[in-house]
Amino acid sequence: MDMLSRLAINIILLVGILSSTIVEGQCPKDSNYYSITYTGGNTNYVQEAVTTSHNEIVAVLQNPSNSTFVAKFTSNGNVIWSNEYSPDYPMVYWNSFPWYEKTKMEGMIMAKDSTYYIYGSTYEHGRAVSGGEDPPSHWAGLILHLDKYGSVISGRYIGNWRTDYAINGMMQLGNGNLIVYLRSLFYPFTSKLLCIDDANGIVWATPLQPNTLYSEVAEVKPVIKELSNGNIVVANGMVRNLADTLFQPWLPPVIFPPPLYYFNLFQIDGKSGTLVWQRSSQCPPLTNTHITKNFIPQIKGISELPGGNISFLADMYLPIDGLIYYNSQDFSKRAVNFITNSDGYFIKLYAYHQKGGSCSLQNVWQAGNKQVLLVKDTTNQQRIIFEIDENGQITSSKSFSSAISTELSSDFGLQQKSNAGYFIFQGDPYSTSFHLDITNAKGNDSCIQRPVAMVSEDLPWPWFVDKVHFPTIPPDVDMRYSLFNFSRKSYPLSQNTICQYQYTCCTDFIDTLHAHNVSICENETYTLPDNSRVNTTGSYYTKYHTERGCDSVVYFNVKVLKSPSHLTASPDTCLESPAGVQLKATGGYDSYSWNGLVIPDSVYTVHSVGTYWVTAENICGSKTDTIHVYDHCKFPIYFPTAFTPNGDGVNDVLRVPLANKNKFRRLSIYNRWGQLVFYTTTRDAGWDGKFNGLAQATGVYVYFLEMETLAGEKVNQKGTVALIR
Structure with missing residues (x-):
C-alpha cells in the first residue's frame, strides 16, 4: 500500500x-435501537438472512420479476454492500443456446468458514428449432457461493436436460458436507436429498418418492436439521388431491374432501443416506369450512430438545368451536409446537396465539436452550417475538408495530449474537421498500414496541397419521453437478432512518466515497x-x-492487472477497401499504444499499408507485437525443392519459408507409396527426414501445402521435394 x-x-x-x-x-451501545426503511430500484422482499460473528447481517432478497440481490449490513443497519446476481449467459441472438430466465434464489446459509451459500432454481432454454426448443426448456437447481465481500467464489448447477429440478433447502453438517434438498418437478416426482463433500463430490443421493395419491407441496420449503447423533431430520409438506374416508363402528363414514395436507417427517442416516424412519400427520381439513382461501400449513423450524425429543414448529389453522374434530367449522390460525419422540411419534401439541386473536408463524430460531418464534398477528399485523422453553412453555414475549401492514407482507427475524437483541426484516413482494427494526440488547425498541399477552394451549392431534410413505427405490443420479457462471452488479439501496435511539458518544463511519x-x-x-x-x-x-x-x-x-505477456496481435492482413481494416489485440488491458498513439481500445482502424505495432504496458511489464498490412491479399506460394538432413547444420529441416505471406494451415508429406510420413498444423514445425524415429531413404517425396490468403480464401499447392543425404 x-x-x-x-x-x-x-x-x-x-x-x-x-x-x-x-x-x-x-x-x-447496546442500548441503541433503530427503525430503518430501505428502497431499491425494484420491488423486493427478504427471503432469508443470517448474522455473522460480528453481528453483521447478510440477507438474500427477491422480487416477483425474479431478480435476486444480496445485501450486507452493519449491526446498526448501515449498508456495507448490495449486489444483484444473475446467470452470466446473456441471450445475444434470438436462437441463443442455452440461456436462462425466471431465476429465483429461495434461501441462504452461512458456512463454517463465514462464506455464504445462496440456493434456488432457474429456467434453462434449449436450442430454438421449428417454433419449439430442442432439448426442451426445463428447471434446474442453482447454488451461488459468495465470500464475505459479496464476490462470487463459485456457482453450481444441479439438473439435466429433460428433467425439472429446483433446490428448495440446504444446510451444512458438522463435518462440512452440504445437504441439498433437490425437489423434482417432473413425473414420477422423485425428489432427492444430496450429500456433497468439500471436493464437490456427491457422497450419497437418497430418492424421496411418495406413495400413490400423495405428492409434495411445491410451495412449502423443506426444513432440514442435523441431530446430535449425526443423523438428519427433514420436514416437508404433502398433499392428497382425492377425498379420504373415516370409517367408524356403527356410524356412517365421514368424507374429507380435498385438498388434504400432511406434515411429512423423516430421518436420514447422516453417513449412508439411508432412511431411518418416516412419519406423517394429516392437518385439519379446511374444505367446506369458513376458511375460504386455500391455506397450506407448513413447518418452519426444527429443534432437538434435551432427552432426544424433537420439536417441529409450524403455521396452521386449528379448530376453536369445541366440536368433534371432523365436524369443526370454525378455525383460527396458530403457531404450533408439534413434539415427537426421537423416532418421530407424536407426544404433545402446543398452540400459541395472542390473547383474543390469531397469528401466523413467520420464522423460528434457536437461542441457547430456548426456541424463539416470530409471529404476525393476523388482526392488527403486529409482529410478536416470544420464547419457549424445552417444555413448550412461553417464557417471554414482545410485540412491535408493523411498518408495512399489507396482507402480503412477511417478516423474518434474527437473534443478535450473544442474545443481544433482535433484527426484524419486513417487506412486501410488490413494494420497492423493505424495513429493518433493530432492538437494543434487551430486545426493546420504543419506536415500535406495543403491549402483548401471549397464551398457549395444550391440545390433542386426532387426525390421520402415517398415510404418506416413501417406497424403496434404487438411487438414480440423473442430474449433472457442474460449474455455473454468475454475474454481479451493484444494486444500490437508499436508507431512511424512521426512528432511533443512539447514545452519541461515537458514530459509525462508512466511507463509501473514498475507496482505496x-x-x-x-x-x-x-x-x-x-x-x-x-x-x-x-x-x-x-x-x-x-x-x-x-x-x-x-x-x-x-x-x-492482466500480464502484458498475454498480448497477441491479430495476424498480418491486407487493405483492399477504402473503409480501412481493423487491427486487433488481446483484450483486457487498460490502454494500448498503437504506433505511439495511446487509446483504451484493443481495436485500431488503419487506412494505409505498412507495419503497425501495439504495446501493452502496466506495472506488471510490457510487450509489443507487430502486424503487417499489405496492399493486396493473395501472395505466391514458395516451397523448397530439396533438403539435406545429413546433420551438417545446413538445410537439415524442411520448413515452409518465411517468405510466404499467406496464412499457414497445414503441411502433409508422403513417400512414393502414398504413406504419410510428416504432418503439422504449426508453421514453425519442420520435417527432419525421419519417420517413427527412422531416417528415410534418399528420394523424391510429395508435399501438400494448405494455406489461406489474407482475405480467407483457400489456396493449396502440391509438389515434390527431394531428400538428399
Whole structure:
C-alpha cells in the first residue's frame, strides 16, 4: 500500500477514535435501537438472512420479476454492500443456446468458514428449432457461493436436460458436507436429498418418492436439521388431491374432501443416506369450512430438545368451536409446537396465539436452550417475538408495530449474537421498500414496541397419521453437478432512518466515497489491514471497531492487472477497401499504444499499408507485437525443392519459408507409396527426414501445402521435394 493510502486510513481511524472520546467511559451501545426503511430500484422482499460473528447481517432478497440481490449490513443497519446476481449467459441472438430466465434464489446459509451459500432454481432454454426448443426448456437447481465481500467464489448447477429440478433447502453438517434438498418437478416426482463433500463430490443421493395419491407441496420449503447423533431430520409438506374416508363402528363414514395436507417427517442416516424412519400427520381439513382461501400449513423450524425429543414448529389453522374434530367449522390460525419422540411419534401439541386473536408463524430460531418464534398477528399485523422453553412453555414475549401492514407482507427475524437483541426484516413482494427494526440488547425498541399477552394451549392431534410413505427405490443420479457462471452488479439501496435511539458518544463511519484503489499483478495477493488476503478483482472492506463500540468501514477496490505477456496481435492482413481494416489485440488491458498513439481500445482502424505495432504496458511489464498490412491479399506460394538432413547444420529441416505471406494451415508429406510420413498444423514445425524415429531413404517425396490468403480464401499447392543425404 502506498504512503497516501496509509495516511488516509489513519485519518479515518483518528476521526473514529476522537469521536469516541466525547464521553468518558465505555459507550453503552447496546442500548441503541433503530427503525430503518430501505428502497431499491425494484420491488423486493427478504427471503432469508443470517448474522455473522460480528453481528453483521447478510440477507438474500427477491422480487416477483425474479431478480435476486444480496445485501450486507452493519449491526446498526448501515449498508456495507448490495449486489444483484444473475446467470452470466446473456441471450445475444434470438436462437441463443442455452440461456436462462425466471431465476429465483429461495434461501441462504452461512458456512463454517463465514462464506455464504445462496440456493434456488432457474429456467434453462434449449436450442430454438421449428417454433419449439430442442432439448426442451426445463428447471434446474442453482447454488451461488459468495465470500464475505459479496464476490462470487463459485456457482453450481444441479439438473439435466429433460428433467425439472429446483433446490428448495440446504444446510451444512458438522463435518462440512452440504445437504441439498433437490425437489423434482417432473413425473414420477422423485425428489432427492444430496450429500456433497468439500471436493464437490456427491457422497450419497437418497430418492424421496411418495406413495400413490400423495405428492409434495411445491410451495412449502423443506426444513432440514442435523441431530446430535449425526443423523438428519427433514420436514416437508404433502398433499392428497382425492377425498379420504373415516370409517367408524356403527356410524356412517365421514368424507374429507380435498385438498388434504400432511406434515411429512423423516430421518436420514447422516453417513449412508439411508432412511431411518418416516412419519406423517394429516392437518385439519379446511374444505367446506369458513376458511375460504386455500391455506397450506407448513413447518418452519426444527429443534432437538434435551432427552432426544424433537420439536417441529409450524403455521396452521386449528379448530376453536369445541366440536368433534371432523365436524369443526370454525378455525383460527396458530403457531404450533408439534413434539415427537426421537423416532418421530407424536407426544404433545402446543398452540400459541395472542390473547383474543390469531397469528401466523413467520420464522423460528434457536437461542441457547430456548426456541424463539416470530409471529404476525393476523388482526392488527403486529409482529410478536416470544420464547419457549424445552417444555413448550412461553417464557417471554414482545410485540412491535408493523411498518408495512399489507396482507402480503412477511417478516423474518434474527437473534443478535450473544442474545443481544433482535433484527426484524419486513417487506412486501410488490413494494420497492423493505424495513429493518433493530432492538437494543434487551430486545426493546420504543419506536415500535406495543403491549402483548401471549397464551398457549395444550391440545390433542386426532387426525390421520402415517398415510404418506416413501417406497424403496434404487438411487438414480440423473442430474449433472457442474460449474455455473454468475454475474454481479451493484444494486444500490437508499436508507431512511424512521426512528432511533443512539447514545452519541461515537458514530459509525462508512466511507463509501473514498475507496482505496489497489492494483496487483496476476498470481499476486494483496493483504488488507485486517490481514485478509485477496487475489481477485473486487470491492473489499475492512471494519475497525473502536473502544466505544463504533465501526469505521474502509473500502478497497482491488484490481488484478492482466500480464502484458498475454498480448497477441491479430495476424498480418491486407487493405483492399477504402473503409480501412481493423487491427486487433488481446483484450483486457487498460490502454494500448498503437504506433505511439495511446487509446483504451484493443481495436485500431488503419487506412494505409505498412507495419503497425501495439504495446501493452502496466506495472506488471510490457510487450509489443507487430502486424503487417499489405496492399493486396493473395501472395505466391514458395516451397523448397530439396533438403539435406545429413546433420551438417545446413538445410537439415524442411520448413515452409518465411517468405510466404499467406496464412499457414497445414503441411502433409508422403513417400512414393502414398504413406504419410510428416504432418503439422504449426508453421514453425519442420520435417527432419525421419519417420517413427527412422531416417528415410534418399528420394523424391510429395508435399501438400494448405494455406489461406489474407482475405480467407483457400489456396493449396502440391509438389515434390527431394531428400538428399
